[in-house]
Amino acid sequence: MIERVTSNIYMVKIPLPQSPLKATNSYIIKGEDRNLIVDTGYNLPECKAALLQGLRELGVSLDVTDIFITHMHPDHLDLVWSLQSDSSKIYLSKPDLETVKLSDWWEENRHLFSRISGLPEDVLQEIIDRHSPRKFHQGKAPEFTTVEDGDEIKVGDCLLQCVETPGHSKGHMCLYEPEKKILICGDHVLNDITPNIALWQYEWNPLEKYLDSLDKVLGFEVERALPGHRSLIRDFKGRVMELKSHHQERLREILSLLDYHGKDAFRIASEMSWDMTYESWDQFPATQKLFATAEALSHLKYLDDKGFIDKKTLQQRMLFTKRH
Ligand SMILES: [Zn+2]
Numbered sequence: 001m002i003e004r005v006t007s008n009i010y011m012v013k014i015p016l017p018q019s020p021l022k023a024t025n026s027y028i029i030k031g032e033d034r035n036l037i038v039d040t041g042y043n044l045p046e047c048k049a050a051l052l053q054g055l056r057e058l059g060v061s062l063d064v065t066d067i068f069i070t071h072m073h074p075d076h077l078d079l080v081w082s083l084q085s086d087s088s089k090i091y092l093s094k095p096d097l098e099t100v101k102l103s104d105w106w107e108e109n110r111h112l113f114s115r116i117s118g119l120p121e122d123v124l125q126e127i128i129d130r131h132s133p134r135k136f137h138q139g140k141a142p143e144f145t146t147v148e149d150g151d152e153i154k155v156g157d158c159l160l161q162c163v164e165t166p167g168h169s170k171g172h173m174c175l176y177e178p179e180k181k182i183l184i185c186g187d188h189v190l191n192d193i194t195p196n197i198a199l200w201q202y203e204w205n206p207l208e209k210y211l212d213s214l215d216k217v218l219g220f221e222v223e224r225a226l227p228g229h230r231s232l233i234r235d236f237k238g239r240v241m242e243l244k245s246h247h248q249e250r251l252r253e254i255l256s257l258l259d260y261h262g263k264d265a266f267r268i269a270s271e272m273s274w275d276m277t278y279e280s281w282d283q284f285p286a287t288q289k290l291f292a293t294a295e296a297l298s299h300l301k302y303l304d305d306k307g308f309i310d311k312k313t314l315q316q317r318m319l320f321t322k323r324h
Helices: 045-058 094-101 105-117 121-131 206-218 236-257 265-271 286-305
Strands: 002-004 009-015 023-029 035-038 065-068 090-093 144-147 152-155 158-164 173-177 182-186 224-227 309-314 317-322
Touching: 002 045, 009 045, 023 045, 023 224, 035 152, 090 094, 094 144, 105 121, 105 265, 105 286, 105 317, 121 286, 158 206, 206 236, 206 286, 224 236, 236 265, 236 286, 265 286, 265 317, 286 309
Parallel strands: 035 065, 065 090, 090 144, 182 224
Antiparallel strands: 002 009, 009 023, 023 035, 152 158, 158 173, 173 182, 309 317
16 A cells, blocks of 8 residues: 655655554655665565565665665564665664674673663563564675765655664664655654554663653754654654653653562563553564563663662562652
8 A cells, every 4th residue: 555745755654563563654756867765674574575566666676775774673574584685775774784794683782781670581582583674684684885974865856864762773764855844753653552662682771872862852943743653743753752752651650660689670660551452461472572671771770860769680680669
């Protein structure tokens, strides 16, 4: 299904089987000699078929098309493994490329993550078995062209500026067209769901970066924002303000859940309120438990860095406590 967004920008919905996100929005920008695809989908036959169908309907050939990836998550990136052609440039930020290059991200982060999250081993193992990137990154690795904040990409009458917006991933990038007042915003700002702000290593503070990145885009004049999932955003500033207050609310909720004995992030996540269809935490699939725990952790880290909470280590697990 193709939707025309402006004179030369089109949106194709790429189905994501078994994902609560339902679909990734892939944008195709038609140019004179070269075209640009922004974001792809999983490396699955269903995703590939949908994108190729969209390209066919628009009369766009992959041989004269470059690909821009807003961030390295598999629902945006992985399909490039089977789309790349020798003549296509594939743009990605440097911090995200470094994460992609880690040969086995899960294995490298597993012990680290289980220590800071308190996530039970069996839940972690189930996820690793299902999501090991080796399964999806088969064949020759693509050659990436790295982009930085302020870089420009010209496609037809669009002059797209790269805007680094870390938070949802370390090197998340949006594309801004100042003349048309369009922001292609990946998963930085979503309309109907809240972008997942997850912490996987305790050294960095994704929520702080994310809130800064929200303030950064608030300064842009945006008439239409084109997100990575679900519906297009008309009231961009309003939505950004909602996301900011959502996280303030979350921070307050987590503070109210802490006690003086200490709880690990997994337990705190299980006590938080989630906008989900499952009746109880026990019914959450393993992957959702993982994302919920990583989301709880990003807020705990933010509170910890601000000095609002304390933490201690007990039997190799990190516990968070109310400040004395
Ligand atoms: Zn996404």
